[in-house]
Amino acid sequence: MTLSAFGPDFPFAYDDWLRHPAGLGRLPADSLGAEVAVIGSGAAGIIAAYELMKLGLRPVVHEAAQFGGRLRSQVFEGTDGIVAELGGMRFPVSSRGFYHYLELTGCETRPFPNPLTEAAGSTVIDLEGETHFARRLEDLPPLYAEIARAYDAALAEQADFPALQDAIRRRDIPAIKAIWDPLVAAWDERTFYDFVAGSEAFRALDFRHREVFGQVGFGTGGWDSDFPNSMLEILRVNLLGLDDAQRYVVGGVEQLLHRLWAATPDCAHWPEGTSLAGLNGGATRGRVTALRRAGSQILLRDQWGNETTYPAVLATCQTHLLTTAIDVEESLFDQKTWMALDRTRYMQAAKTFVAVDRPFWNDTDPQTGRPLMSMTLTDRHTRGTYFFDNGPDRPAVICLSYSWMTDALKVLPLPVEKRVDLALRALGQIYPGVDIAGHIRSTPICVSWEADENFLGAFKGALPGHYRYNHRIFGHFMQADLPEAERGLFVAGDGVSWTPAWVEGAVQTALNAVWGIMTHMGGACAPENPGPGDLYAEHGPVALRDGAGA
Missing domain, CATH: 1.10.405.40 (Guanine Nucleotide Dissociation Inhibitor; domain 1)
Known part of the structure; x- marks a missing residue:
């Protein structure tokens, strides 16, 4: 069988659940049309909202800044859809849940130009000043x-x-x-x-x-x-x-979320032609500033002071924002869950992109007979350099540098022009005589996710001893046994998943939350298509002891 992201902690076939003709489940009549809040318009938020809408709920989507979360495809100024992928940019085919939505929305994908792949064409490895050219591992x-x-x-x-x-x-x-x-x-x-x-x-x-x-x-x-x-x-x-x-997604992965936002699938309760955009009046609502218990409901306050109560709220933001940007009533989670949310450790990441007039790196170097430049891995601060060919008649894109942790922190305080200059100088040592700057068009684009107040980091990187924390927040969608005061607030996102930094984790936790909200509202799955919560007790993650000898 084809490899997929099936487990290993919770081996549940999310792709089969999505494709089953019985659908994800049904709600009782008195829950149809009810409003539920979704905080965040990234992959987890929009996918969860889309599925909740199909069940017959009215998802009210809140976004603090920019639609798309870390599926952010920024268009270069003055170009016709030439993008820099600032967040997720490469998507393994084993991400079967995510590819379900790519296929559903008609997004086109092509092989990503990773090192030593056919899509890259060629690779250069430059370590300690020694450079190797290769098309496959055997050439090194x-x-x-x-x-x-x-x-x-x-x-x-x-x-x-x-x-x-x-x-x-x-x-x-x-x-x-x-x-x-x-x-x-x-x-x-x-x-x-x-x-x-x-x-x-x-x-x-x-x-x-x-x-x-x-x-x-x-x-x-x-x-x-x-x-x-x-x-x-x-x-x-x-x-x-x-x-x-x-x-990678041709034209930018962010379009997937825009297409789901505008899509008009068959829905329970809602008339033909209903979309998330339509249910939200064509725009997301603003930043959430507070969450409070209000009887059996949860009161949500936004940045303008508007207060609304909901039977369920899904928070898909980075977990640290629940203790920094949003004033969350402490009793909505127990203290062990708060510990897990607070201890989530996010890694830094920085990218620097330029648009160039054409894919000039494919030109043949007359002295070596090789391409002028290749996908490049190096110990210099650029670390990884990637090339994106949009065709001979369109501008091309170079990710000059993609770096993490300490390498990302080195450029954190620097403006985009300085980052580009440093990257060009580093690449100039590897490719002397190649005039990259002469090909640059438009304004360069860069990102440091840890500097964005709405993220505070790129993605989770669990430290040793963090399994118990991950277990608590991943399984939080199972709320039937929680005290009533702790029910109704759900969390999702790749940082809640077992596979941070991969959008499949956002998809799977979003679907967990859909099951959790559906059952919280009195609904259930069809017996022939049980959902993640129906099988969690049987197949869920192993529990590590907290006591001595654990």
């Missing part, structure tokens, strides 16, 4: 193949990786749980670097192999920014194929 020095073999061996040795991934492909839940659940206990409190350096395969090699693995890695590039993270987080990326077979 033997050290790189040794690293690839060592990592594969480490995965097999310490995570029973081939058997576990095979179980995920077959969607064999007992086999997945039998291998994965013990790994949770074994690796929750250990880092990615511990996994690499402690493996027999890497111990047989020298430090240089680990260093190059951190700088270059495989798939999308270097891994060193993730070295301090919990190894469980990396295992999920590898197991679910999230770092492989990635594609």
Whole structure:
């Protein structure tokens, strides 16, 4: 079977649930038309709102600033739809839930130009001033193949990786749980670097192999920014194929959310032609500033002082905003959930883009017979440089630099012009004589997600010991056993998921919240198409003990 993001913590077939002819569920007649609030217009917010509308509810969408969340496709000034993908830009085909919505809205995708892929054409690796040109792994020095073999061996040795991934492909839940659940206990409190350096395969090699693995890695590039993270987080990326077979959305991924906003699907209760845009009067509402309990309802206050009560509220913003930007009544979550929300650790990320007159990097260098430039991985502060060819008659785009954590912080206070200058200087050392600046058009675009008050970081990067926190917030959509005072406020987003930084996590937690809100409003799934909450007790994540010896 084709690999998909099926588990491993909660192996539920979200794609099957979405496609089933019985639909996601039904609401009782007295709930139809009821308003529910959705905070955030990113992937989780808009997908949840879309499905809630189809169930017959009226989702009221609030957005603090810009529609789209971290699916942000910014158009270069003066161009005809030439975009810089400031947030999510590469989407693995194993993200079956997300691709359901891409196909539903008719979005076109193409292979993403990752290193050593056919889509990239060629790759240059530049480390410590030494440069290698390659079209495939075999073109690089033997050290790189040794690293690839060592990592594969480490995965097999310490995570029973081939058997576990095979179980995920077959969607064999007992086999997945039998291998994965013990790994949770074994690796929750250990880092990615511990996994690499402690493996027999890497111990047989020298430090240089680990260093190059951190700088270059495989798939999308270097891994060193993730070295301090919990190894469980990396295992999920590898197991679910999230770092492989990635594609980008032609014209920008943000259009998916705009198309869902304007879509007019068949809905319970609502007349033909109903859309989210129509139910919201053509525009999202403003920033949410406070959430309070009001009897069985939740009172929401916006930035203009307007107060509305709702039977259910879905918050899809970064979890830190629930303690900084939004005044949330403390009793709406228990203290263990607050601990989990507050301890979410977000990673920094920075990107710098330029539009250029044409894909000049494909020109042949007369001296080497190679392309003038290639997809580039380097230890210089640009770290990863990507090229996007929009066709011979349209401007092209270069992501001059995509960096994380410390490398992203290096440019945090710098204006866009300085960031471009630093990137051009770094690339000038790798490609001497190539006049990149002479091809630049329009105004460059950059982003540092940690500097945006509505995000405070790019995506979650769980530290060792964070499994219990993730378990609490992921499972919070199961509210039937909560005290009544804690029911009705739901959370979703990739940071709530087990797979942060991947939009599939936003989709899956959005669908969890849809099930939670539907059942909170008295609804239920069809028996032949049970939802995530119907199977959570049976197939949910393993619970780690909090006591001694845990």
